[in-house]
Amino acid sequence: MKNPFYFKALPDDAPFCNRSKELAALLRFAESHNDVVLYSPRRYGKTSLMRRVQKTLRDQGTVTLFVDFYGVASLHEVASRVAAAVFRVTHGEKPLWDKALQTIKTFRPVLRPSQDGGVEVSVEASEGRQGMSLLEAALDELGEFVARVGRPVHTVFDEFQEITILPEVRQIEAAMRSSIQQYQASHCFVGSRRRLLIAMFNENQRPFFQSAHNFALPPLPEGELTDFVRSRFAVAGTSCLESVATDLVRRVHCHPHYTQRLGYLTFEVAEQEVTTTHIDEAFGDLLATERPVFEAMLQPLPPQQRLLLRALAREPTQQVMAKNFVRTHHLGSTNGIGHSVKQLATLDLIADDDGPWQVVDPLFAVWLRQS
Ligand SMILES: Nc1ncnc2c1ncn2[C@@H]1O[C@H](COP(=O)(O)OP(=O)(O)OP(=O)(O)O)[C@@H](O)[C@H]1O
Ligand SMILES: [Mg+2]
Incomplete structure (x- = not known):
């Protein structure tokens, strides 16, 4: 008998547990053209959930773009992934495809047979622009596409926090924010590096400040x-x-x-x-x-961060600097603990969501206790 459990991002027809409240709420945001920032620790089902949201929206006639920024390493890639998302979703629907070809000019589509017998859609840059100018042009063209397509558009930017590793991150945020403001569509920014994502949308000097509703995805009931x-x-x-x-x-x-x-x-x-x-x-x-x-996960961390992780796996606490805690777990001096907490929290390895500081990944915590 085939094993009935599945642990890759779930296709939109795979058995799915619950999330009906979240699904309904995310649909309401999308239908009202509002933007959401969806975050949770890793592998809580954000991508699977957004696939389902987009499936329902598609069935209602919305054009759904899915832009995955995972592993993005340059401005060129940011721009090309946006353009590729447009060609990917419009491919096979002649009127939409024509609109995409008329509006997206900085990149042209490249079609190849895929392994599963379908068509793989990627893009190649047209000559001319580079760097920020290429991204700005691609975003303008996306706005043009949305304006001319004549149907509601919903875009998911998955692993959105990945843009923060690029040196031009602030310029990218500014360009995306101003582009998004100029056309009517709904967006969902998704990610698991919660601190980075929350900072992007909730710090008042950042371009995306308060532009999207904070939506935390909890574990399953x-x-x-x-x-x-x-x-x-x-x-x-x-x-x-x-x-x-x-x-x-x-x-x-x-x-x-x-x-x-x-x-x-x-x-x-x-x-x-x-x-x-x-x-x-x-x-x-x-x-x-x-x-x-x-x-x-442990290997790149300096000694004090490793010790602190192990300590929090054994004993979640609100008081990381408390003498007893420091002594019991041999953390040495309290110097640098604040910095270590910040670093580990930025990596989303620890969090103090609803109380004490603890290791985010429950299995990692078990492993740390045993190692
Ligand atoms: N509602 C659900 N019902 C059943 N299984 C689920 C559900 N949500 C997630 N899963 C399981 O969790 C796995 C991870 O889901 P998914 O890739 O969508 O998470 P994610 O939050 O996007 O992860 P990452 O942070 O790595 O991007 C899925 O393959 C599936 O096995
Ligand atoms: Mg995901």
Whole structure:
């Protein structure tokens, strides 16, 4: 029997747990042409959720652009990804495609057969512009496209905080903000480096200041996630008591991605019925497979930040400078702790969302406690 758990960004027709409130709210923002900044720790389901939002909007006649800034490394790439998103969504719809060709001139589309038998759409820059001038032109053309397309337009900028690694970040923010103000469309800025994203939209000297509604995506609710896990096992003919499914989701603090991963590995070791022994075994496997990821997260950090991470994994606290905390976890002097907290928080490795400072990733915390 095929394993019923899935842990890549979910296609818009894959089984999906809950998020009905968020889906409805995000649709309302989009329909009213308002902008949202959607953030959460990594792998909470932001991309999957936005795919669903855009699927519904598409069904209602909206043109949905999806611009992924993951790994973006130059101004040229920022501009080309915006242009490519327009050609990608319009390809196959002749009137829209023609509008895209009439308005987007800084880049031309390049079509190649894709591995799955479809068409892969990418872009090549037309001669002439470079740097900020290229980006500004591409954004103007996007505005022109939106104005002429005659249908509502919704754009997702996924991994939006990635632009902050570029030296021209402030200019990019300013150019994007002013372009977006000039046409009627809705936008969702998505990302997992929460501090960077929140700063971009909530610091009063930044171009995007208060231009979008802050929307924090929480973990999935325990009850619904438990039902979801049970139903996934049931689809594949494996039974799972409610208490056992609750145990599974609690092990990973209702983290959406880890729930699917743990479900997957549990299914691999379980037979007709899931037991806590199967979950124990699968949890060990999950930790083992994540080890290289966690080692890579720890590796670039200086000693005091590593110590602080381990300390917070063992003992979340509001008082990182408290004598007892510093002594118990051998943090040495309190000098530099404030700086370490700031650095770790910027990396979104620690947070003090609803109380004490703690390690954001629940599995990383378990691994840190054991290492
Ligand atoms: N509502 C949901 N129901 C079931 N599984 C979910 C749900 N949301 C997310 N997941 C699981 O979490 C995984 C990660 O989702 P996704 O890639 O959308 O998260 P993300 O927040 O965009 O991650 P990143 O921060 O890495 O960009 C999905 O592949 C899926 O396994
Ligand atoms: Mg994502």
